[in-house]
Amino acid sequence: MTKFNIRILNMAYLSIEKGDRLLDIGAGTGSISIEAALQGAKVWAVEKTQEAVEIININKSKFQVEVEVILGEAPEVLPDIKFNKCFLGGSGGKLEGIFNYLEKHLESKGILCGNFITLKNLNKFINLLEIHKYQEIEVHLIQSSYRDDIGLMKGENPIFIVKGVKK
DSSP: OOOHHHHHHHHHHHTOOTTOEEEEESOTTSHHHHHHHHTTOEEEEEESOHHHHHHHHHHHHHTTOOEEEEESOTTTTOOSOOEEEEEESOOTTOHHHHHHHHHHHEEEEEEEEEEESSHHHHHHHHHHHHHTTOEEEEEEEEOOEEEOTTSOEEEOOOEEEEEEEOO
16 A cells, blocks of 8 residues: 555655546556545546455545446456546556557646656656656655554565656
8 A cells, every 4th residue: 555655755756636537557456546536636546456446446435435436457358438647556567558558548738657666667657757858857765663552663665666757
């Protein structure tokens, strides 16, 4: 699950607001989808495992939000709908196919934001942003820690947040 502070940063980079149409690819437990829906976005969450889809459905009921949940792998199951925002939490190694899909389905000036923990996927994503002529590309490395029960600071895994705006 995307931790609270990372989730909020992603909402800010995506500039989520009421009326947005967000596609969440590799939705995991749905934390980004739920947060965006709470802020007034219409959300489609794509996840490849049945277990994760069940967790998303539990979470959307718990927070009483509407999220269209799609079981399957991107880009094959992605809907034929236009979006103005897209979050990429996981690609299953199919970044090129996802970018080809976004060529037709992410609106001009639409925002694409992705989270990465490996340098290989980070570099591939940045290269694809450049190849597809995205603008305002930002890359941030976020490292956070939390205080545990006895007062020690425990580090979370560092995460790269990358944002681009479609030309």
